[in-house]
Amino acid sequence: MENCLTLIFLSSLVTLITANSVNVRLVNGDSRCAGRVEVLHDGQWGTVCHYSWDLTDAAVVCREMSCGEALQSPGISYFGRGSGKIWMDRVQCNGSESTLKDCRSRGWGKHDSGCAYHNYDAGVRCSETINYGRFTRLADGPHLCSGRLEVLYGNTWYSVCDAAFDQKDAEVVCRELDCGAPVQVLGAAAFGKGDAQMWKQEIQCRGNESHIRSCPTSNDIKCSQDNNVGLICSGYTDLRLVNGPDICSGRVERQFLNEWGTVCDACWDMRAASVLCRQ
Structure with a gap:
């Protein structure tokens, strides 16, 4: 091979x-929660023209991206000019939409002539710099591959106790988040206490699971936010996927x-x- x-x-x-598909992405920003807004339509990514673009529209994007609250909604191609299709213009979200695609606009591919050369591509800056996996996230770290570990069960995020977390568990988390291999497992709330609830069971990964939800759990334990676990992953990968939808x-x-x-x-x-x- x-x-x-x-x-x-x-x-x-x-x-x-x-199998994992997304409808919106942020491009050319300094984190995954900031950048030029691009939406996927008919298998092709395209930009959003900034006419009528405001914080209400940006809030829908931030929520869809699991990136917290909208801080800014810059226009005039603040994050650089895109290329190809301009899919949306005159976007008017009411703020309750689950995805940007549900917001009103002029229609797919319809835009003012001033948008034509991508001089007015819309952008977003959200409050969070959290790396989200399907069931796992690292919060409040110095980069997207480190931080306080939180896991999703049901619709609730939980912190994990440092006494119930080991190297094999860390391998699964780093892999799930596309963050390479574990470098260091830290206890004693190294990345802050956060505001998530505390997970009361021990996670027992074998190390080869694709995500943390596949790992068995056992033994109720007592633990407080003073002892939540943090993780630093290498963040390195020598493989990437390019020009896909x-x-x-x-x-x-x-x-x-x-x-x-x-x-x-x-x-x-x-x-x-x-x-x-x-x-």
Whole structure:
């Protein structure tokens, strides 16, 4: 298999599509919770023109992205000009929508002539810089791959006790969040107490689970927010997916000696794709 993972720039390109899809993304910002707003429609990403764009519209995006409250709704391509389609213009959200696609606008692909060259792409800056996985998040860390561990059960987020968390559990969390390998597990509320409830059971991962919800739990324990667990992951990956309709699909590229290249499809199969999806 490794012999077939040859870095080439002119060859058959592998495209990978996974189950996690998203409808909105923030591009070219300094965190995943800030950037130029882009929406997915008809399998293609496009921008939003800033006419009528305000904090109410931005709040819907922040909520959809699990990024807290809207702080700013900059226009005039504050986060750089996009390219391709301009999908939405004159957006008018009432603030209760679960997704930006539900907000009123001029219609898909309809926009004022002044929007045509992406000089007025809308942006958003939200309050959170939390790295969200499907059932896990790291909060209040110095970067998106470190912070206080919180897990989702039902509709409620819980902090995890440091006495009930070990290296195997950390491996699952870092992998779920696309954050490489665990570097350090920290106790004693190293990243603050937060305001989540406390999870009262011990998590017992084997280390090969794809997400924390797959790990068994047992033994009720007593623990306070003074002893919640924090985690620092390496944040490093030498693989990425490029030019797909969402963050979990696209052309496979691998980094070698600080240079990115494509992967030949000669020996590529579903087993290799499954390994990549877990990373």
